[in-house]
Amino acid sequence: MIRHSLILGGAKSGKTGFAEGLALKGNKKPLYVATGRAFDEEMKLRISAHQQARADHFDTVEQPINMISALERARGKYDRVLVDCLTLWITNLMMADYDVDESVEALAHWLSTNDDLMVIMVSNEVGQGVIPDNKMAREFVDHAGIAHQELARLCQNVVFVTAGIAQNLKGDLA
Template identity: 50%
Template sequence: MNDHILILGGARSGKTSLAEQIALRAGKRPAYLATAEALDDEMAERVAAHQRMREGRFDTIEEPMELAEAIFAAAQDHDVILVDCITLWITNLLSMERDVAEEVEILVDTLDAIEDTRLIIVSNEVGLGIVPDNALARTFRDLTGSAHQRLAEICRHVYFVVAGIPMVVKGEAPWKDLN
């Protein structure tokens, strides 16, 4: 079985910070696979700030759409891949009217086949709030929830982060020796 990790949490919960700490301790050649696209000035600055923070610690790969292919390629050269994040990837797929459920299955099959590289997958938990008031937002919430369920099935470890505090949902806690 793989040793993949799924880390869920709300916006600014500390999930990416936890993922980075685990990735840096888990391997010698970590890659950071970013799915964000800088479509406006504010997002461009966020992306640039994240790139500066990771510089020298991770090899950065940017791939907003073809996630499974990018993971497979990165696994040839890296022992750890941090994917940040699934919700942005799903947003990108929806904007291009791609079949999200089919893409998730391709991703799951790819992750399930990778055993020598640890994957750390970050995503925003969007299902804990009120029911969205429009069809697109409800579709996004539903597709994201289904994707999380499929990823949690194949990942050995699942963590949920609240206010910077990680909780074990499935598996063991690797952060006992962090900090």
């Protein structure tokens, strides 16, 4: 049985590095599903640096919205997929006026009915700070928190990374 994983942590916590290490333990080159979009020069530089850093180790698909499509295309070609990151995906869904809860439900359903592909999902834990001062930011925190709860329920492994230290919340990856 394939074990899906959710890797959570704050910004620059080491969560992506941990997830990449996990993905690279497979027998084949894994697929990296990148959800980031470059809306400004600084983000373009970040994305470029990430692309260069993983180029030799991962095949990459840029997929800011249609996560299930990317996962479907990976079936049969890859044994594991790293999705980085869910919070950017949620942002993209919100900005494109998609129904976030419906999209997360669809992803959860897909994950629960497809066990031939290990999916490792990275996401920022955004609910441990102050309550945002605007409606859209509060909705984002709510969507992310609900998504994390739903995905954590179905994932066999959930890890929280702080200061580069991985802590098992569920399972035994750390």
